[in-house]
């Protein structure tokens with residue numbers, strides 16, 4: 666079931682779709698209405714499929730030129746950064762691959778400044794990490810020595826896919842899949858650049874997270890117009906299995922990122938306070954961040970865990986269906 670292609674940058678908004686981009690069902694419900702202050706370019710609802718629970722921005726927002734779309738007007742760019750804890754989270758994600766043979770080559774897709782490869786090298790010091798990102802940040806990351814090869818563009822670009830085909834022992838997509846216009850096509854391309862028997866690691870926000878229902882528009886993944894899709898765990902696993910992969914592990918506890926309350930409060934204050942008064946809200950946001958971190962050990966064991974991680978093994982050579990274009994039905 667093809668996704669709506671992204672509208673051209675600077676062009677008119679794409680039409681709203683009446684069916685689920687994942688399974689084709691027409692039984693949709695509105696999970697979140699567009700923000701009243703959204704511009705025509707960013708006014709998209711979050712719809713959810715009643716049949717497969719896939720959630721998606723409908724219609725997709727129009728990209729603003731080559732740069733990525735910005736958050737909704739009046740929002741802060743995100744929860745306060747906590748570099749030490751981010752690094753711990755990245756190390757934990759890398760350790761999810763420790764039970765398997767040490768990878769020689771690893772591609773991190775949507776790597777940005779390549780902070781994940783930088784941390785993961787402490788776990789896998791002999792692995793060659795490459796990065797792929799649509800922005801030139803990845804070039805700067807290579808110049809800073811955080812990765813060995815930098816690829817600028819999209820994994821689904823046929824030239825990139827052809828160049829990297831079958832090269833990697835591990836391909837990781839951390840909070841990237843839901844930001845691509847067509848997650849199914851992105852998965853196909855990710856498996857194409859993986860060697861037979863290699864491992865795919867995917868981490869995404871969990872649409873079933875109880876914070877989504879509780880916080881509504883203030884839940885961080887809901888507030889990001891770059892978050893085009895929210896994929897249920899079962900759908901992702903079924904898709905990978907249909908492509909011949911074996912699901913090696915799924916993990917909600919380890920993937921939880923403690924930001925829900927502080928991000929919601931930051932968004933709320935950004936909307937409620939005029940710009941000159943916003944710094945006054947910083948202590949409140951920091952206090953909420955402390956609560957997020959205090960509650961994390963408890964929440965990550967419940968439906969409040971806000972993300973999940975899947976590790977899947979691509980079929981060894983000569984085993985399982987090819988990773989060519991999807992031919993199955995909904």
Ligand SMILES: [Zn+2]
Pocket residue numbers: 685686687688689690714715716717718719
């Ligand atoms: Zn569906």
